[in-house]
Amino acid sequence: MTVDEPISDYGFLADALDAADADAFVHVGDADADLRYLAPLSETTSDYGFVYAGGEATLCAPADATGGSVDRVAADFPGDVRREAADDPVGTRVVDTLADRDVADGATVLVPRQLPHDAAVYLESAGYDLASTPAVREARAVKSDRELDRLRAVQRAAVRGVERARSILRDAAVREGTLHWQDAPLSTERLRRQVNATLVGEGVADVAHTRVRVGTATARSAVELSAGTPLVVSLAPRGPHGYYGRLVRTFVVDSDGGWERRAHVGVESARRVALDELDPGESLRWVHSETVAEASSFGLTATEGDRVYGVGLTRREGPSLADEATVGNVVAVHPSATDEERGTVALADLAVVTEEGCELLVDCSTSLVP
Amino acid sequence: MTVDEPISDYGFLADALDAADADAFVHVGDADADLRYLAPLSETTSDYGFVYAGGEATLCAPADATGGSVDRVAADFPGDVRREAADDPVGTRVVDTLADRDVADGATVLVPRQLPHDAAVYLESAGYDLASTPAVREARAVKSDRELDRLRAVQRAAVRGVERARSILRDAAVREGTLHWQDAPLSTERLRRQVNATLVGEGVADVAHTRVRVGTATARSAVELSAGTPLVVSLAPRGPHGYYGRLVRTFVVDSDGGWERRAHVGVESARRVALDELDPGESLRWVHSETVAEASSFGLTATEGDRVYGVGLTRREGPSLADEATVGNVVAVHPSATDEERGTVALADLAVVTEEGCELLVDCSTSLVP
Numbered sequence: 257m258t259v260d261e262p263i264s265d266y267g268f269l270a271d272a273l274d275a276a277d278a279d280a281f282v283h284v285g286d287a288d289a290d291l292r293y294l295a296p297l298s299e300t301t302s303d304y305g306f307v308y309a310g311g312e313a314t315l316c317a318p319a320d321a322t323g324g325s326v327d328r329v330a331a332d333f334p335g336d337v338r339r340e341a342a343d344d345p346v347g348t349r350v351v352d353t354l355a356d357r358d359v360a361d362g363a364t365v366l367v368p369r370q371l372p373h374d375a376a377v378y379l380e381s382a383g384y385d386l387a388s389t390p391a392v393r394e395a396r397a398v399k400s401d402r403e404l405d406r407l408r409a410v411q412r413a414a415v416r417g418v419e420r421a422r423s424i425l426r427d428a429a430v431r432e433g434t435l436h437w438q439d440a441p442l443s444t445e446r447l448r449r450q451v452n453a454t455l456v457g458e459g460v461a462d463v464a465h466t467r468v469r470v471g472t473a474t475a476r477s478a479v480e481l482s483a484g485t486p487l488v489v490s491l492a493p494r495g496p497h498g499y500y501g502r503l504v505r506t507f508v509v510d511s512d513g514g515w516e517r518r519a520h521v522g523v524e525s526a527r528r529v530a531l532d533e534l535d536p537g538e539s540l541r542w543v544h545s546e547t548v549a550e551a552s553s554f555g556l557t558a559t560e561g562d563r564v565y566g567v568g569l570t571r572r573e574g575p576s577l578a579d580e581a582t583v584g585n586v587v588a589v590h591p592s593a594t595d596e597e598r599g600t601v602a603l604a605d606l607a608v609v610t611e612e613g614c615e616l617l618v619d620c621s622t623s624l625v626p
Numbered sequence: 627m628t629v630d631e632p633i634s635d636y637g638f639l640a641d642a643l644d645a646a647d648a649d650a651f652v653h654v655g656d657a658d659a660d661l662r663y664l665a666p667l668s669e670t671t672s673d674y675g676f677v678y679a680g681g682e683a684t685l686c687a688p689a690d691a692t693g694g695s696v697d698r699v700a701a702d703f704p705g706d707v708r709r710e711a712a713d714d715p716v717g718t719r720v721v722d723t724l725a726d727r728d729v730a731d732g733a734t735v736l737v738p739r740q741l742p743h744d745a746a747v748y749l750e751s752a753g754y755d756l757a758s759t760p761a762v763r764e765a766r767a768v769k770s771d772r773e774l775d776r777l778r779a780v781q782r783a784a785v786r787g788v789e790r791a792r793s794i795l796r797d798a799a800v801r802e803g804t805l806h807w808q809d810a811p812l813s814t815e816r817l818r819r820q821v822n823a824t825l826v827g828e829g830v831a832d833v834a835h836t837r838v839r840v841g842t843a844t845a846r847s848a849v850e851l852s853a854g855t856p857l858v859v860s861l862a863p864r865g866p867h868g869y870y871g872r873l874v875r876t877f878v879v880d881s882d883g884g885w886e887r888r889a890h891v892g893v894e895s896a897r898r899v900a901l902d903e904l905d906p907g908e909s910l911r912w913v914h915s916e917t918v919a920e921a922s923s924f925g926l927t928a929t930e931g932d933r934v935y936g937v938g939l940t941r942r943e944g945p946s947l948a949d950e951a952t953v954g955n956v957v958a959v960h961p962s963a964t965d966e967e968r969g970t971v972a973l974a975d976l977a978v979v980t981e982e983g984c985e986l987l988v989d990c991s992t993s994l995v996p
Contacts, residue, residue, distance in 0.1 A: 461834035
């Protein structure tokens with residue numbers, strides 16, 4: 257259940273080989289996201305090799321991986337699985353597979369740019385010419401229906417995490433300006449752990465990127481929460497199939513209606529602009545700059561960094577600001593404003609680009625009031 | 627608090643350069659464990675470059691990483707941090723750094739074998755000769771006191787997770803052979819989520835490798851638990867500083883005293899043998915084979931796969947079976963026996979190799995009875 261099923265249609269690799277007049281595609285590694293996209297490898301701790309040639313996919317599995325996990329991988333892989341001697345480097349196993357697939361010396365082999373150096377040396381020593389291809393990265397930027405289901409599932413878990421934070425903050429009592437919950441002071445760390453417990457209760461696998469922050473400093477230690485201060489709950493949970501969600505909300509308990517209210521109106525407006533502008537064919541750099549401009553029009557200083565970016569098997573992937581939005585892209589829309597003295601107000605959601613524009617993967621209230 | 631602090635002493639790189647008559651060491655990447663060992667990069671989603679030359683470490687940070695996270699990295703990095711134009715490939719940034727450090731064309735540059743292929747091409751185009759080095763991997767196999775503290779901390783969280791499972795199983799009622807807890811049937815999935823909630827409550831970042839299994843099949847869907855059947859709770863949580871724990875326990879509710887009792891005695895005995903044999907200078911392959919032999923002497927079939935292996939920033943790392951144990955190695959001792967009809971009994975603990983032999987990082991009861 258926690259094994260990633262791979263994609264099952266390698267047509268995009270066939271297209272890349274045709275376009276480059278190449279004979280094979282090769283990748284090697286363990287936890288690399290491109291390899292996890294190509295093959296069901298979430299559990300591995302050993303190097304696997306992936307070869308696509310002659311319309312067939314082959315996975316070179318190390319015999320030293322425990323039997324059960326290779327069996328699980330083989331059950332889900334839409335191609336041959338070769339189990340090889342543990343002592344052979346994966347580079348030699350990949351070269352053997354190319355030979356068995358009749359890929360001749362001198363042929364061009366496409367590889368992702370992050371192919372491990374030692375595998376490249378084995379391939380070049382065997383007489384193959386290597387050429388980098390962004391084909392896997394580009395394919396990953398356009399999500400299939402199955403990938404969208406997985407992204408929606410983890411994003412729904414993120415909503416539960418935000419709702420848990422909201423409910424704790426709603427129940428919190430203010431005593432001499434500081435927040436108390438269940439008769440003890442409420443710190444960023446205590447709230448973070450409560451949110452994480454909710455996330456894993458929803459089946460989330462990785463909560464390493466849950467942040468609960470006040471102020472502009474990126475505080476590392478627990479900070480006790482106080483009334484009137486913006487609190488940013490920033491979630492990037494990874495679901496059981498390896499896909500990341502992204503959801504950020506900002507709360508203020510007993511707001512005095514000052515900067516944070518204005519900032520929240522501006523950031524909500526910037527969010528609306530980003531979602532309005534995110535259409536097929538639109539440049540992401542344009543969407544980003546319109547988002548920042550909208551926040552500025554409220555007199556706010558936008559937080560630095562990209563305000564739109566692709567999300568999937570990694571927390572940041574294609575499309576990037578250099579790309580145009582394409583149907584099937586999943587994009588985090590993440591407006592944010594910072595004031596050195598008052599703190600940060602931020603919102604983030606995942607949207608999928610559709611023929612008609614874009615739609616949120618999951619709805620979640622943006623209210624500043626818990 | 628969740629940022630990994632890097633090691634601060636790169637003496638092992640100076641030694642590797644001396645031994646190979648090389649002038650610099652280079653690595654490039656994002657989530658790679660070797661790079662996380664060299665620099666505090668747990669939060670990054672962009673490529674960083676690490677250069678060691680002339681006794682100085684330099685980190686090439688991409689300007690497109692959000693400002694806060696580069697600031698955090700810079701605060702913890704024991705060397706220069708260069709922020710570079712976002713559009714430059716990290717390979718060119720690393721080449722520029724080498725030039726600034728007066729590393730001349732034609733010099734030998736050591737790299738880990740998994741250096742990304744495109745970075746290797748940039749280095750070779752700039753006239754450097756690349757040679758692979760296992761120096762980082764070897765250094766990672768010997769843990770510092772700070773690393774041991776982090777491993778102990780996550781292993782303590784794992785003990786709480788196992789104790790949570792034990793307590794739920796102790797409280798469970800048997801109704802017509804199946805286990806019920808809090809008035810509902812208890813499944814592997816329900817127990818797994820309870821354990822995971824405990825782990826994240828203890829500050830664990832990643833619970834993706836928590837397994838709760840019955841029988842020999844590597845079941846993917848929830849299975850309702852029944853009395854008399856061995857239940858394996860297998861934990862490999864990753865703590866906030868990036869280090870993994872490893873703890874496996876087997877429980878049987880209302881055992882009828884059959885195969886699982888004998889298997890448990892045999893596996894406990896194999897565990898004792900492994901801990902007795904794990905001494906500095908001892909071959910890990912010998913420790914592994916003695917562990918398997920001890921289980922066999924009870925008439926048990928050992929589960930396939932390595933029964934001893936190094937653990938740290940990854941779930942499996944040095945030392946491997948080909949190595950001799952060295953003071954500071956952290957090794958999972960993981961005896962396991964399988965019967966096709968009765969299931970699996972397994973135990974795993976982390977031990978650190980000391981001058982006198984080895985010691986468990988953390989104690990945890992091995993009892994089969996919850």
